[in-house]
Amino acid sequence: MQEIALAPQTSDLAFLDSNQSRKVHYNLSPAELIETALARKEGFLTSTGAFMADTGTFTGRSPKDRFIVMDHKTRDSVWWGDINIPFDPEKFEALYAKMKSFLADKELFVRDAFAGADPNHRLNLKIVNTLAWHNLFCHNMFLRPNEDEKAQFNADFTIICAPDFQADPATDGTRSANFAILNLSKRIILIGGTGYAGEMKKGIFSVLNFILPHDKQILSMHCSANVGKDGDAAIFFGLSGTGKTTLSADPNRNLIGDDEHAWTEHGVFNFEGGCYAKVIDLSREKEPEIWDAIRFGAVVENTRFKPNTREVDYSNKSVTENTRTAYPITHIDHAIIPSIAGIPKNIFFLTADAFGVMPPISKLNKNQAMYHFISGYTAKVAGTEMGITEPKLTFSACFGAAFLPLHPSVYAKLLGQKMEQHDTHVWLVNTGWTGGAYGVGQRMKLSHTRAMISAALNGSLAKVAFQKHPVFGFEVPLTCPNVPHNILNPRDTWADPNLYDQKAVELGKAFEQNFEKFKDLTAEEILRGAPFHSSGNEEI
Template structure:
């Protein structure tokens, strides 16, 4: 339990979701949608505060943290002063909401989570995103989250960048979340903690989705936000293991979470029926989506609040799922890249060297208009397909993956969910139906004996045919009408890959 001066006026512990929703409504934390969804807006923060992430500098972290990865150092004394300020805010609140939850799997590795917040809606979020607490002594360890989203701290007093702080102290096994209501900070702070702890247990933490077919064969989907990780892992006819956070060891894979946190912009029942149905049920948790004034409609195509609207719901809202969240070692791993330059093939089989290269690259692309100053598509790299959450250096995770690949027969495929026939603005984005067809063919074993041709610029193995997919779009060179423009664009991106690998490792094999 929380030490120090923790004497809240009223502590509501492990309340049922119905009480939390009732409390949240009375406190004007949100509204009910047309189907009884709980709808909340998060103010200024509609995404992660990536520049306000800290780890306390001590003997546990000093030589283990990848500090160059936009992770700021905090002195132990500063952390403890902030902790006292957060506890004071909790003590002065009329009500404090607490949940005992867990992350991981008892069969592999599991952390208990003690969560304390001034917000009922945030406690509701933890009921969905994390798993039930199995009891003291049953988890590998227990961590605390002290959540004060409305607390305003003085940046000058603590030498902080802003009033927003997300900081973890591994010595005290505590995370403080200050000055932001965005729920993703709760979820990702514990993911980061798992990413720090699991390598010491020979477990690879993965920013990935995972599912299982009727034969019990697992697939893993690595990808940055917007590449289709949640969408492609949640597919009709397959059992969802999880949509975002997993671990993999020689014993298999396991989901960290008890729920999903899906992006909702342009969500529709025709393209993503399982996610749409789960998001529009009674008590589903919708964040920063547009609710009409009369509350009779939710418009998932309205991005006036943000394109980063989210839906959180327990995995029980998905009918086709693996109930215990545990699966066998994957037969196939998919690296998802939304290539806005249109020069990567829709599918290619990677060699062992390419598996390691593309894992460390974590390539996707930023589109014009998505960030201030971005006028044309820009290559973006996120090591291990999740650099913001990877507290250790990329080689730690890459070595774990390399060991797994050396011992087990796992095929890794690069899937371009971006553009073909031209770059963003002139080319066409691969339809979701096409990408699903390709992945389903691989999962069904249809490409096991396929013929492949080599790509000229990236040395990728491209299948000659895939049932249900036009042959003309399988090869990027063939899909472009302007061949010279294709050559120039492909060559530029390939050089960008090499430059990035040199930064990470000092050499490259691409």
């Protein structure tokens, strides 16, 4: 076996059960990985020095092909269903054996990495890739041990990712040839048949979403986070299109991280060592920090060049609209290292309400915060049919349902406990429409949204007078610094206030209908935060 960049503990690949000769690369630098990937024709170098690669057939995650092994550890704890699909332990062992046999003569790229900036709660990862650029992606996205840490490294969890290995559904128990299988007892993630690198990142996120709340009573979160000059941390939850990346990238605050965090008794820490951002229609004017971060060492996925150049055409959607970049967090000038901050004083639930019902900002009590956290609401514009556009309701529990192994109420209960313990404010911010639904009203101005978030962060918004929303019961401010008072109550922005009342009731009923699937395992205090609930307005 040929070993490159070998460190004492990192060379142990005994779990692959093979003595056959093969080339194994350990902890290569970004430059070495890029050189190797280019030599293997895995992609191209762009004009900024970033490495461009295609992910193949799959340009995003494949949720129906993601499984969790059902065994003594998971049988009674995992929230089984369409998101967490059970996989037979014996089938896992058989598939694992086939995968190890497949890898016996393959060139491998192995990396030691951390998940979790807090040393008290991080996972030590051993990552095995068959693609050099996948190993570069993992170098960017996970935390990077120093040389002393590598010399003493022992893995807690292993990822084996081989896009060129395909399962046989007839014998292997998978749904198709591609798969991502989490075994929480054996601490292994197997990924095959897909070149989408995000499966590795989200696989470990799902693992932490099990271990931290289940084993340690620590709240794991799908959110971005930043911190002010005075150490005041803030958290931003929001689904795609709500402005989470834009609003958390405040030049007056330092970035903790853009996607995955945990909240301990001491504060917030980032799971990752990098950022994985969408780049469709990216420009320096719209997202200067992301634009400048895409330089040597970064990866861009499924993008295309402008004709006869090596300049990326970010408007090109010929492969997918889910074009992405992965870069180390150190490529962001105002990122804090290590990515740890204190107790969050403010939390923002971002929604792009295309129905024009939600206020531009409102304050939630504990019950409402837990309820809306489980709901994870936004709305998307569905497109045009016969000249008519209609918004589409979207609910994703805890703003990240696809990555939650446990019932959403587990995470919501932890959120409520944290709010109560630390007197943390939770704000619901509508970055969507006002004055009517999409097609009638207009999009909320970014400058107004920024002003409202600034007022919440500096404490001035908490001191103004509020009124209760008649359907949702949360507190709507009557005034806000640097924001026109006539936009704060959405009913006042509609030409027909009675039509607003009708739409608000309709949206409230949609929340109730969505929540039916959670009710059986949800505490009464959370249900008191529902729309139309008379006691939902009680303060903590």
